[in-house]
Amino acid sequence: MRFRKIAGVVLISLISSMTMAQESYHPTPGNLEARQWFQDAKFGMFIHWGVYSVLGDGEWVMNNQHIDKKNYEKLPAFFNPIEFNAAEWVKTAKEAGMKYITITSKHHDGFCMWDTKLTDWNIVDRTPYGKDVLRQLADECHKQGIKLFFYYSQLDWYQNNYYPRGNTGHYSGRPEKGDWYAYLDYMDDQLTELLTNYGDIAGIWFDGWWDKKDADWRLDKTYSLIHKLQPSCLIGSNHHQAPKPGEDFQMFEKDLPGHNTTGFSGESEIGQLPLETCETMNHSWGFNLQDNNYKSTKDLVHYLVKAAGYNSNFLLNVGPMPNGKIQPEFVKTLGEIGKWMDQYGETVYGTRGGPVSPHSWGVTTVKGNKIFVHVLDLPDTNLLLPDFGKKVKKAYLYDDKTPVDFQQNKFGTTINIPRNKRKMYDTVVVMEI
Incomplete structure (x- = not known):
């Protein structure tokens, strides 16, 4: 820590009290x-x-x-x-x-x-x-x-x-x-x-x-x-x-x-x-x-x-x-x-932020028992999500509730997103857990 001098007085005690005041903040x-x-x-x-x-x-x-x-x-x-x-x-x-x-x-x-x-x-x-x-x-x-x-x-x-x-x-x-x-x-x-x-x-x-x-x-x-x-x-x-x-x-x-x-x-x-x-x-x-x-x-x-x-x-x-x-x-x-x-x-x-960390294909968000898979850029029709420790009950497209094929095993969850179902900005798949 650096200490400034004003009129020759080292402000150690003042800075120490400032630090304590900041660290004692309770919202x-x-x-x-x-x-x-x-x-x-x-x-x-x-x-x-x-x-x-x-x-x-x-x-x-x-x-x-x-x-x-x-x-x-x-x-x-x-x-x-x-x-x-x-x-x-x-x-x-x-x-x-x-x-x-x-x-x-x-x-x-x-x-x-x-x-x-x-x-x-x-x-x-x-x-x-x-x-x-x-x-x-x-x-x-x-x-x-x-x-x-x-x-x-x-x-x-x-x-x-x-x-x-x-x-x-x-x-x-x-x-x-x-x-x-x-x-x-x-x-x-x-x-x-x-x-x-x-x-x-x-x-x-x-x-x-x-x-x-x-x-x-x-x-x-x-x-x-x-x-x-x-x-x-x-x-x-x-x-x-x-x-x-x-x-x-x-x-x-x-x-x-x-x-x-x-x-x-x-x-x-x-x-x-x-x-x-x-x-x-x-x-x-x-x-x-x-x-x-x-x-x-x-x-x-x-x-x-x-x-x-x-x-x-x-x-x-x-x-x-x-x-x-x-x-x-x-x-x-x-x-x-x-x-x-x-x-x-x-x-x-x-x-x-969802249970799957952001990747080049997109991100996940979560609310309650729903995981929203935001597919922004996926060159293939299949997306493999790493295992996140929860059982997926069902998966479907957010727009029209069309069921999405998925498989879940010890390696993770694979979901299939047909190309004709892709959206211009973001294809959202809902996974209920």
């Missing part, structure tokens, strides 16, 4: 119930939206294009999302089969999408739009029965007190001085606003810890504050590491649990908390005008099903345009996913 019954709901929900909408959308080059544009604060401060004058309609957004999510929404309250550029009283660097004070979009979205989520999570960036390229600098944000033109603990106080005060002024909030989705891994983030104080304000509020952090004490779910960025194709999950050993994986509909999180690399409906249904097979939720991102509309390409695909979920939702919602 309330309401929190445990919320975790259960979260695991059952399986599918959510991620929304990356802020003043960066004006430039149409993603949410990292301030850092990637080396834009300093003085120039970046011109952006809010162009951000006037008069076509934003919270009811339309929530309706789009519901029709896609999503059970919750996670929206960026503050991304790395520090710009706040709510009427914060702690800085005028926010949508109400700096833009011609002048309205609190989080208020509108929270009210509509509560009205339509969708849970709401707030993404909050611990990293901040705008605030001077985010100092010493981390690995990013070196081109903002901020003075090379600041008060780190004043910044953490600012962060906690903002979280207090979000958790006291917007009704029930299902969770806080942190990001940016990785920018300063060795800093004293005072996680125990921040996490304790959140659980005190709303005990059922779930805490997750995209720190790309194993879960830390006080967290309620574990997330994986652009990867299924246990995979590391992006390089983000090298230290993300799977813990015992509910799991979530997040992915984009093209390549970008925030609105990117020239990103036409749209994933197909089939690709996204497969990702959703695979996530469930890995016992994980799937948080699918949209990056709304600066006028407040979700891209029509996204809306179209979400509608198609929703139609699939209308038919096959039972095989995803409320399930857990």
Whole structure:
């Protein structure tokens, strides 16, 4: 463990007490119930939206294009999302089969999408739009029965007190001085606003810890504050590491649990908390005008099903345009996913990862005495499942209950799936045990 010195005092006792406070976290019954709901929900909408959308080059544009604060401060004058309609957004999510929404309250550029009283660097004070979009979205989520999570960036390229600098944000033109603990106080005060002024909030989705891994983030104080304000509020952090004490779910960025194709999950050993994986509909999180690399409906249904097979939720991102509309390409695909979920939702919602581990052909999910075999890619008509210690009573196609031939022995269970019964996205076989 590393110890920082302030005014020559080694903070050993403080850090020790922080560690003990984190390790002593005991979730309330309401929190445990919320975790259960979260695991059952399986599918959510991620929304990356802020003043960066004006430039149409993603949410990292301030850092990637080396834009300093003085120039970046011109952006809010162009951000006037008069076509934003919270009811339309929530309706789009519901029709896609999503059970919750996670929206960026503050991304790395520090710009706040709510009427914060702690800085005028926010949508109400700096833009011609002048309205609190989080208020509108929270009210509509509560009205339509969708849970709401707030993404909050611990990293901040705008605030001077985010100092010493981390690995990013070196081109903002901020003075090379600041008060780190004043910044953490600012962060906690903002979280207090979000958790006291917007009704029930299902969770806080942190990001940016990785920018300063060795800093004293005072996680125990921040996490304790959140659980005190709303005990059922779930805490997750995209720190790309194993879960830390006080967290309620574990997330994986652009990867299924246990995979590391992006390089983000090298230290993300799977813990015992509910799991979530997040992915984009093209390549970008925030609105990117020239990103036409749209994933197909089939690709996204497969990702959703695979996530469930890995016992994980799937948080699918949209990056709304600066006028407040979700891209029509996204809306179209979400509608198609929703139609699939209308038919096959039972095989995803409320399930857990099945007794057969994921394979190249697909995954299994389980609910009660039913194992749902999701066949995504099978070149043959026969599928051999390794022995999972349960006797199969019967097997049939989920769509029309047509019996499926199967044989079970000490080596496993072989099921026969005729080619003329295959479905476009996912052929689901139900095995009752």
